[in-house]
Amino acid sequence: MDANMDLSSLPKEKWLGDDYLVQLEGFWLLPQFVKPIKRVINHYNPLPSDVMLVTFPKTGTTWLKSLLYSILNRSSKHKLVAEHPHELVPFLEIQVFAEVDEPPVLAAPSNGPRLFATHIPYQLMAKTLDSSQCKVVYLTRNPKDTLVSLWHFVNKWNKENPNQSWSLDDATDKFCRGVSLYGPYYDHVIGYKELSLKRPENVMFVTFEEMLEDPHNYVKKLGDFLGCPFEEGDEVDEIVKNCSIEVLSSHDVNKSEESPAWFSLPYNSFFRKGKIGDYKNYLSDECVKRIDILTKDKFHSLGFMYGI
Numbered sequence: 248m249d250a251n252m253d254l255s256s257l258p259k260e261k262w263l264g265d266d267y268l269v270q271l272e273g274f275w276l277l278p279q280f281v282k283p284i285k286r287v288i289n290h291y292n293p294l295p296s297d298v299m300l301v302t303f304p305k306t307g308t309t310w311l312k313s314l315l316y317s318i319l320n321r322s323s324k325h326k327l328v329a330e331h332p333h334e335l336v337p338f339l340e341i342q343v344f345a346e347v348d349e350p351p352v353l354a355a356p357s358n359g360p361r362l363f364a365t366h367i368p369y370q371l372m373a374k375t376l377d378s379s380q381c382k383v384v385y386l387t388r389n390p391k392d393t394l395v396s397l398w399h400f401v402n403k404w405n406k407e408n409p410n411q412s413w414s415l416d417d418a419t420d421k422f423c424r425g426v427s428l429y430g431p432y433y434d435h436v437i438g439y440k441e442l443s444l445k446r447p448e449n450v451m452f453v454t455f456e457e458m459l460e461d462p463h464n465y466v467k468k469l470g471d472f473l474g475c476p477f478e479e480g481d482e483v484d485e486i487v488k489n490c491s492i493e494v495l496s497s498h499d500v501n502k503s504e505e506s507p508a509w510f511s512l513p514y515n516s517f518f519r520k521g522k523i524g525d526y527k528n529y530l531s532d533e534c535v536k537r538i539d540i541l542t543k544d545k546f547h548s549l550g551f552m553y554g555i
């Protein structure tokens with residue numbers, strides 16, 4: 248992929264206020280992330296021992312970062328008390344490959360695997376992932392809660408400028424048309440769902456809802472998948488509790504109104520309710536209907552019974 252591609256040659260859509268998104272190979276991105284994403288695509292060579300958490304935004308990334316970090320670094324899981332999950336598990340395109348003109352030299356780990364996160368769709372990462380034995384955990388969430396979470400998050404972004412507050416109708420319309428950060432949501436999910444069916448030993452596909460309903464079981468499954476199973480009596484319950492939204496959001500670092508160097512929203516903006524079905528408190532019947540029709544068309548017609 249040409250790293251110096253002229254952004255003005257890409258299709259463009261209005262996003263919020265004066266911001267716009269550009270479309271790269273079918274996916275909508277903030278223009279400032281195009282270059283870092285290309286760096287990742289061109290220069291990130293995963294080690295076979297690398298672990299990658301992949302998500303569509305607002306599907307539970309922060310939660311899974313804390314769980315995966317704890318599962319892989321059992322002796323230092325106390326670090327979650329003082330460090331934000333996004334600092335412990337960096338995003339490839341937003342942190343690791345963000346600033347540099349040259350790709351960073353990623354040191355091989357002295358102990359344990361490297362753990363990274365990304366929102367990059369499989370369709371853009373296919374070459375990288377198909378030629379690697381690294382482990383991928385893909386987390387998704389039902390589209391209506393994902394949309395509502397994104398809408399809250401973006402409006403927090405716009406808090407300084409109330410004229411730019413984003414209506415839920417416009418958010419729904421953009422989401423359904425795929426014009427969303429890293430969207431279309433459906434193509435993102437399907438890309439990794441199909442990959443997980445093709446390469447189950449390398450790609451584990453989980454949903455926010457099944458994890459929240461039985462976190463103990465899923466932490467054990469993740470340990471097995473990552474090659475570090477838990478022994479009887481091991482600290483699974485402790486990990487589940489320490490990564491719950493109640494405990495995580497109570498730490499000063501996660502309550503902080505300060506923003507990280509790599510992002511314009513405060514650390515506390517990644518924690519809100521963390522519940523299933525919050526969309527019922529916000530979306531009109533009409534919006535629900537529109538999304539459900541799309542979900543049936545995109546997911547259920549493929550036999551993937553999820554999202555309604």
Ligand code: PAP
Pocket residue numbers: 302303304305306307308309310392395396397399490491492493495517518519520521522525
């Ligand atoms: P990101 O993609 O910008 O990193 P991400 O972490 O995926 O965001 O999504 C944030 C959502 O996860 C929020 O959902 P809500 O708006 O519906 O509440 C947030 O509350 C939720 N979340 C964060 N931490 C946890 C957790 N420990 N357990 C459950 N949900 C969580």
